[in-house]
Amino acid sequence: MTTSYRPAASPDRRPDAPVRLRVREPADLLATVPYLLGFHPTESLVALFLRDGRVLLAARFDLARGLAEEVADLVEQHAVTGLVLVAYAADGPRGRAVLEEHRAALAGVELVDLLLVDGRRWWSLTCTTGCCPAEGRAYAPAEHPISAEAVYAGLVARPDRESVVDTVAGPPEPDWAGLRLRVAALGPQVGAGTATQRQDLLGRAVVDALARVPEPGSGGAAAPADDDDLLVLALLARETVVRDVACALVTREDARRHVDLWSAVVRRVPPEVACGPLGVLGIAAWADGNGTLLNACCERLERLDPAYPMGRLLSDVSRRALAPAWWDAMADGLRHDLGMAR
Incomplete structure (x- = not known):
């Protein structure tokens, strides 16, 4: 299992610039x-x-x-x-x-x-x-x-590694029943309209949610999101052509904030709607160079649905230890296919 180097942001650097730690011995x-x-x-x-x-x-x-x-x-x-x-x-x-x-x-x-x-x-x-x-x-x-x-x-x-795995484990089982009731209530509203309308809805929801996530290194705290907001994102991400909009919005420069957002979603969704958010989180982790989190997403996707295509894609990325720079070309192609400007 491979874990790639994670570039981190600080106030005096470009977000995608690598941290330099000098090693002498x-x-x-x-x-x-x-x-x-x-x-x-x-x-x-x-x-x-x-x-x-x-x-x-x-x-x-x-x-x-x-x-x-x-x-x-x-x-x-x-x-x-x-x-x-x-x-x-x-x-x-x-x-x-x-x-x-x-x-x-x-x-x-x-x-x-x-x-x-x-x-x-x-x-x-x-x-x-x-x-x-x-x-x-x-x-x-x-x-x-x-x-x-x-x-x-x-x-x-x-x-330890287990503490990283725990971040993608989802909500505690006693919370599932209440969350499933909210999923059932929100489902008809989220599923209404055309796929294009759902794509637009997810795009706006992600942009609005990211506005509440502080820039890395700013010292600010993310504004709390309620369960319904997070569940709407998860329900929209169930549909591949809609979920791909969330993936296409991920850039290496802003990947850390997407990681924070989709980590919050994964923490509050029951298992049956977790694959889409885990897929987007895995993409954001890859773009951020966070191979440990990427692997954790792959492992849970394998448990939830071994045939889930995004899970297999992310597992291949991890197995081949593809650098985050590979995401740039893939994301540009995805945006082109979706008719999205960067």
Whole structure:
């Protein structure tokens, strides 16, 4: 499962410009990884793909043997020139074995470093100068200065991957009955008119809702939306040709606000109307470079409806680790098909 780097906005940068965190030594890199992924990894193999000394892509896998071929495919696909592998394993020997397997199997790319983290200490398996003590070095990424830089720049690192998955889990089951009553009441009103009229209705609803979502880095709080507003968006997004209007409105420059909006929708819709909002949220997460959230959307879509076309598209995007820039061309084609100006 891959997780791509998330560019974040701050007041003094263009929203689509990448955050620059300067890394000089392994401890700096280890403090940066949670912000590249969006969460603090455990029992994971993290691969950092480098080009010209910069992280082009961060990919996270469940810690296991036999991943070298998948890592090598990503190296070739993205034409990277350097690779850092980090094994997070409470069982140190198990993590070391995974790293050594990759050292032996990967060729044609410079292995810049192999790092082992057991949750309390870290080691570099490539150190040959005696700089790394046998007992390792203390692992405390939250106390590293880079963490403060990342937070100031607007990057977020949740406690673990499960906390990201929880954000797309939908409302608690006790709320379903009441929400379903509102879905039944709103359905006839939302479904009235032609598909074109529903497209216009969704477009206006999204624009109005985004006006209540603050710009990233502004420090403002989003105006609360009531359940009926969120359910109307979800009901409109059930119809593919209507849902695609919401996708077409997503730009890389404004993706974070679309993520905030559709996350709010997903949190308050019952399962039977969740696929459309999850699809739009997945597109916004991709455009924002938030691969962890994209994967979480894919996994829930797979559970809700394995044949849902948007779910399969997003899974392919994740599997191939397509950069957010790919969304630009796809979105332009979608807007053209829908007769929408950017």
